[in-house]
Amino acid sequence: xxxxxxxxxxxxxxxxxxxxxxxxxxxxxxxxxxxxxxxxxxxxxxxxxxxxxxxxxxxxxxxxxxxxxxxxxxxxxxxxxxxxxxxxxxxxxxxxxxxxxxxxxxxxxxxxxxxxxxxxxxxxxxxxxxxxxxxxxxxxxxxxxxxxxxxxxxxxxxxxxxxxxxxxxxxxxxxxxxxxxxxxxxxxx
Amino acid sequence: xxxxxxxxxxxxxxxxxxxxxxxxxxxxxxxxxxxxxxxxxxxxxxxxxxxxxxxxxxxxxxxxxxxxxxxxxxxxxxxxxxxxxxxxxxxxxxxxxxxxxxxxxxxxxxxxxxxxxxxxxxxxxxxxxxxxxxxxxxxxxxxxxxxxxxxxxxxxxxxxxxxxxxxxxxxxxxxxxxxxxxxxxxxxx
DNA sequence: TTATTCATTGAACTAATATTCAGTATAAAT
DNA sequence: ATTTATACTGAATATTAGTTCAATGAATAA
Numbered sequence: 001x002x003x004x005x006x007x008x009x010x011x012x013x014x015x016x017x018x019x020x021x022x023x024x025x026x027x028x029x030x031x032x033x034x035x036x037x038x039x040x041x042x043x044x045x046x047x048x049x050x051x052x053x054x055x056x057x058x059x060x061x062x063x064x065x066x067x068x069x070x071x072x073x074x075x076x077x078x079x080x081x082x083x084x085x086x087x088x089x090x091x092x093x094x095x096x097x098x099x100x101x102x103x104x105x106x107x108x109x110x111x112x113x114x115x116x117x118x119x120x121x122x123x124x125x126x127x128x129x130x131x132x133x134x135x136x137x138x139x140x141x142x143x144x145x146x147x148x149x150x151x152x153x154x155x156x157x158x159x160x161x162x163x164x165x166x167x168x169x170x171x172x173x174x175x176x177x178x179x180x181x182x183x184x185x186x187x188x189x
Numbered sequence: 190x191x192x193x194x195x196x197x198x199x200x201x202x203x204x205x206x207x208x209x210x211x212x213x214x215x216x217x218x219x220x221x222x223x224x225x226x227x228x229x230x231x232x233x234x235x236x237x238x239x240x241x242x243x244x245x246x247x248x249x250x251x252x253x254x255x256x257x258x259x260x261x262x263x264x265x266x267x268x269x270x271x272x273x274x275x276x277x278x279x280x281x282x283x284x285x286x287x288x289x290x291x292x293x294x295x296x297x298x299x300x301x302x303x304x305x306x307x308x309x310x311x312x313x314x315x316x317x318x319x320x321x322x323x324x325x326x327x328x329x330x331x332x333x334x335x336x337x338x339x340x341x342x343x344x345x346x347x348x349x350x351x352x353x354x355x356x357x358x359x360x361x362x363x364x365x366x367x368x369x370x371x372x373x374x375x376x377x378x
Numbered sequence: 379t380t381a382t383t384c385a386t387t388g389a390a391c392t393a394a395t396a397t398t399c400a401g402t403a404t405a406a407a408t
Numbered sequence: 409a410t411t412t413a414t415a416c417t418g419a420a421t422a423t424t425a426g427t428t429c430a431a432t433g434a435a436t437a438a
Contacts, residue, residue, distance in 0.1 A: 002406090003404095003405060003406075003413090003414070006405095006415070007414090007415085010415085024302050024303070025302050025303035026215070026217065026303040027217075028215065028218055029217055029303035030303075031395065032395075032397085033395075033396090041416080041417090042416065042417045042418070043395095043396085043397085043417090044397095044398085044416070044417055044418075044419095045415070045416055047396090047397065047398075048414085048415070048416070049415095051397090052396080052397075053395095053396070053397095111359075112213075112359050113214050113359070114213070114214035114219075148367060148370075152364065152366055152367075153366070155356065155363065155366065156353065156366035156370050156371065158352075159349070159352035159353045159355065159356045160345075160348070160349035160352050160353070160371070161352070162352040162355070163348035163349050163350070163351040163352025163353070164345065164348045164349070166348065166351070166352070166355075167344065167348045167351075170302065174344065175341065177341055177342070177344065178337060178341075178345075181335065181337075181342065181345050181374050181375075182345065182349075184373045184374055184378070185349070185370050185371065185373055185374060187373070187378075189373070189376075189378050191435085191436090192384070192385075192434095192435060192436075195384095195385070195435095196384090196385085199385085220424090220425060220426085221425070221426060221427090222425075222426095230386080230387090231386065231387045231388070232387090232388085232425095232426085233386070233387055233388070233389095233427095233428085233429085234385070234386055234387075236426090236428075237384090237385070237386075238385095240427090241426080241427075242425095242426065242427095
């Protein structure tokens with residue numbers, strides 16, 4: 001393995017393991033030694049690649065934010081269809097790649113108090129709730145989505161998704177719910 | 190104030206502030222000094238009342254578990270009505286007493302990895318998901334609740350509630366969603 | 379009134395853990 | 409072949425935060 005390859009390999013290896021542990025155990029509860037031990041590398045090596053624990057956290061958030069900001073082309077006629085497709089894809093992706101779910105949760109948690117300011121602000125730069133409320137309003141106009149405060153509906157929907165993701169990272173063996181169950185939060189009966 | 194009163198006052202004061210900070214900032218991110226400072230008492234005094242940070246955590250979990258185990262008499266004809274009434278009461282209680290929401294989250298989080306074993310086991314001793322799945326099965330029989338794996342439905346419902354509670358503790362000014370929106374996860378259309 | 383108990387503090391102590399660093403081995407460059 | 413750069417380790421160090429403790433003063437009991 002060339003040095004360049006080795007470097008890339010280690011960087012990713014550390015990043016992914018940190019993501020996994022940060023999400024499963026919590027950021028503060030994850031010791032640098034936990035990451036190093038579970039990768040069978042020395043603590044020193046970890047610091048050779050990332051200058052601090054917080055830097056590692058920041059790198060992860062940056063990657064996650066970039067992924068979330070990348071435009072998702074979801075075509076739909078009925079806004080309800082948008083949310084169905086979105087969840088379909090999310091759930092499918094999660095089944096294949098557990099890190100997607102982990103990233104989702106890492107960013108959600110980073111938005112809350114207790115997170116270093118710089119990281120928190122970055123995490124706050126994606127706001128699914130607000131974006132979705134626009135689409136919900138469309139749905140309310142054509143009558144496929146419940147009436148009521150669109151932002152509140154969007155919040156309920158996204159909080160539910162988040163709650164489910166939290167469960168999934170805690171108990172990965174658990175299967176995800178039917179997409180329709182969750183979309184029914186929004187769907188007008 | 191008599192000494193007895195003072196003692197009770199301090200114990201509660203410390204307990205409630207710890208609950209608030211543990212939930213808002215996270216357990217590990219909350220320093221003993223954060224609690225002491227925000228109550229304008231010395232760190233030494235805090236240790237006079239609670240022998241360790243973990244002890245404080247444990248006391249809180251015990252109180253929460255006791256509250257959750259206290260039988261809730263909810264009368265219902267249709268199981269859907271049970272869940273509606275339950276959420277109605279929960280949301281109403283939360284509007285009046287923010288600590289109820291905090292306690293809910295404290296216990297939910299304590300059930301996950303990263304929590305000291307003794308505390309985790311205690312927290313795990315209440316299992317709303319399993320209890321509710323029985324009631325969901327009833328509802329499926331009479332046709333008011335969606336068909337499908339009752340445990341999975343119950344999980345989806347409770348994870349959603351948890352996600353919403355998490356949001357509420359992070360942003361208390363946000364109003365809670367309509368109960369029906371969340372019950373629609375279970376309701377057969 | 380005097381003695382005792384206990385709420386309270388601030389500083390000292392300790393444990394945990396993040397971070398640094400000197401040294402070694404190996405790959406790459408000259 | 410020699411030099412240079414860098415992947416890597418283990419031990420040393422620094423820092424943070426939990427915990428202890430001796431001293432003080434106020435409430436209670438004698």
